[in-house]
Amino acid sequence: MSGPRRLSVPRRVAVRAGEDGLPLEVDGRAVDGVRESWLLEDRWWTERPLRRRYWELVTVCGRNEVVFHDLLSGRWWRQR
Amino acid sequence: MALIVCLLLPRFQLTTAAGGRDELLRGPAALAPEPGSQQVGEVSLAAEAFGVDPGMRLGEALARCPALSLIPPDPAGVADAWERLLVRLESIGAAVEPERPGLVCFDARGLLRLHGTRVGGDADRVKGVVEAARRAVRAPARYGVAPARFAAVAAAARARARRPVIVAGGRREARAFLAPLPVALLRARPALAELPEALERLGIRTLGELAALAPPALADRFGTAGVLAHELASGGDGALRPRPAGEFLRELLELPEAASGLQLERGLGVLIDRLLARRERRGRTLRAVVLSAALVERGGTWRAPVVFREALADPVRMRLALSPRLALMPAPAEELRLAVERFGPPASEQRALLKDPAAARRERLREAIRQTRAAAGPDAALRVLEVDPGSRFPERRALLTPFDG
Numbered sequence: 001m002s003g004p005r006r007l008s009v010p011r012r013v014a015v016r017a018g019e020d021g022l023p024l025e026v027d028g029r030a031v032d033g034v035r036e037s038w039l040l041e042d043r044w045w046t047e048r049p050l051r052r053r054y055w056e057l058v059t060v061c062g063r064n065e066v067v068f069h070d071l072l073s074g075r076w077w078r079q080r
Numbered sequence: 081m082a083l084i085v086c087l088l089l090p091r092f093q094l095t096t097a098a099g100g101r102d103e104l105l106r107g108p109a110a111l112a113p114e115p116g117s118q119q120v121g122e123v124s125l126a127a128e129a130f131g132v133d134p135g136m137r138l139g140e141a142l143a144r145c146p147a148l149s150l151i152p153p154d155p156a157g158v159a160d161a162w163e164r165l166l167v168r169l170e171s172i173g174a175a176v177e178p179e180r181p182g183l184v185c186f187d188a189r190g191l192l193r194l195h196g197t198r199v200g201g202d203a204d205r206v207k208g209v210v211e212a213a214r215r216a217v218r219a220p221a222r223y224g225v226a227p228a229r230f231a232a233v234a235a236a237a238r239a240r241a242r243r244p245v246i247v248a249g250g251r252r253e254a255r256a257f258l259a260p261l262p263v264a265l266l267r268a269r270p271a272l273a274e275l276p277e278a279l280e281r282l283g284i285r286t287l288g289e290l291a292a293l294a295p296p297a298l299a300d301r302f303g304t305a306g307v308l309a310h311e312l313a314s315g316g317d318g319a320l321r322p323r324p325a326g327e328f329l330r331e332l333l334e335l336p337e338a339a340s341g342l343q344l345e346r347g348l349g350v351l352i353d354r355l356l357a358r359r360e361r362r363g364r365t366l367r368a369v370v371l372s373a374a375l376v377e378r379g380g381t382w383r384a385p386v387v388f389r390e391a392l393a394d395p396v397r398m399r400l401a402l403s404p405r406l407a408l409m410p411a412p413a414e415e416l417r418l419a420v421e422r423f424g425p426p427a428s429e430q431r432a433l434l435k436d437p438a439a440a441r442r443e444r445l446r447e448a449i450r451q452t453r454a455a456a457g458p459d460a461a462l463r464v465l466e467v468d469p470g471s472r473f474p475e476r477r478a479l480l481t482p483f484d485g
Contacts (some may be wrong), residue, residue, distance in 0.1 A: 079475070
């Protein structure tokens with residue numbers, strides 16, 4: 001039996017970030033501007049907590065991207 | 081004469097609920113009372129040494145053994161593990177009659193030519209059947225073989241792991257085997273649960289003493305219970321009623337955020353849609369289902385069997401029947417499951433005298449979806465269902481579920 005298919009599942013993305021954590025490149029495309037950034041924390045009372053720093057960005061080619069940095073694993077993900 | 085094999089797994093519910101935490105079972109432990117009850121379930125050997133018995137009130141059990149560990153019951157896990165074990169037994173050709181989780185009987189006569197050894201009488205040949213069952217079950221069970229079910233259960237209770245107790249012969253031999261055993265064994269039958277105490281007060285302590293009494297005298301004193309007890313003590317019992325071979329159809333939904341209330345109802349809707357879209361259903365209605373859940377923070381599991389008033393294939397009516405059960409769940413759930421226990425007859429569509437265009441369109445759409453699914457599987461026609469639209473995490477907001485037409 002296959003599980004239910006969720007929408008908006010995060011996918012891995014290559015992000016180069018500065019020392020302050022600000023994304024500079026997403027998939028090799030330079031970041032033109034940051035539209036918004038927010039922090040999400042949840043399930044901190046369980047063994048599988050979630051801590052994410054989201055960034056809504058515009059790249060130089062005009063693409064709108066939403067990426068987040070998993071603050072526990074250190075990986076970057078794209079989410080639509 | 082029948083050749084009944086009894087398989088007994090002592091403390092099956094307790095062991096399943098404890099999972100891999102064997103160190104818990106080495107000390108005094110008991111299954112915590114079910115919601116709404118005050119009585120402990122199965123108890124460990126160490127707890128028995130403190131005088132704690134299954135069915136004892138929690139307060140009394142704790143008074144007798146203050147160090148008693150309480151393990152949350154896991155009815156869904158027990159049902160799953162038990163079903164897997166029964167299916168393994170059925171895979172060797174056994175027509176099983178499960179009595180309760182941990183105790184099952186089957187008649188070995190039909191299996192002697194298949195699994196029995198080639199030499200010796202039935203009693204020797206049945207060892208091959210027991211060995212086949214042992215290989216299939218892959219669990220440390222105890223086996224008893226006797227001409228009747230009651231004697232087989234008594235034999236299994238006296239057996240050790242890897243050493244089955246086999247009572248060869250017929251009714252007379254079964255009666256001789258049972259004769260020195262205590263009348264307390266009759267408690268295993270719910271209809272006779274009260275009888276042993278009365279018999280002991282009258283000085284009848286063994287099944288042999290009971291069998292020596294005249295049946296009319298027992299009927300005068302105890303009614304039908306007395307007659308049944310005499311029949312059992314004399315080495316007889318009713319015929320087995322094996323369960324019909326079933327189909328196992330189940331859908332489960334993991335809930336990343338412990339869910340309750342509206343989210344749970346939406347999750348239930350997803351499960352119903354997915355279950356109805358399964359190819360194995362083959363257009364049949366559902367007569368009985370089991371709704372179960374894994375509770376948060378290792379709170380065990382919860383299980384609710386539901387029999388519909390009439391066999392259903394309508395997702396809306398199924399939701400109406402099942403949603404109120406969700407309110408009975410004692411804690412938020414991490415995982416929700418819905419399994420078919422029994423199918424009904426195939427769904428039939430009554431045609432109206434005057435055809436409604438909207439109904440005709442719906443019917444065409446439903447037929448198109450049915451054909452698409454037949455060709456491409458249950459995921460061929462999907463719709464987006466908002467499970468938790470207010471969640472801060474986008475992946476939790478919506479999922480794809482089968483389009484119910």
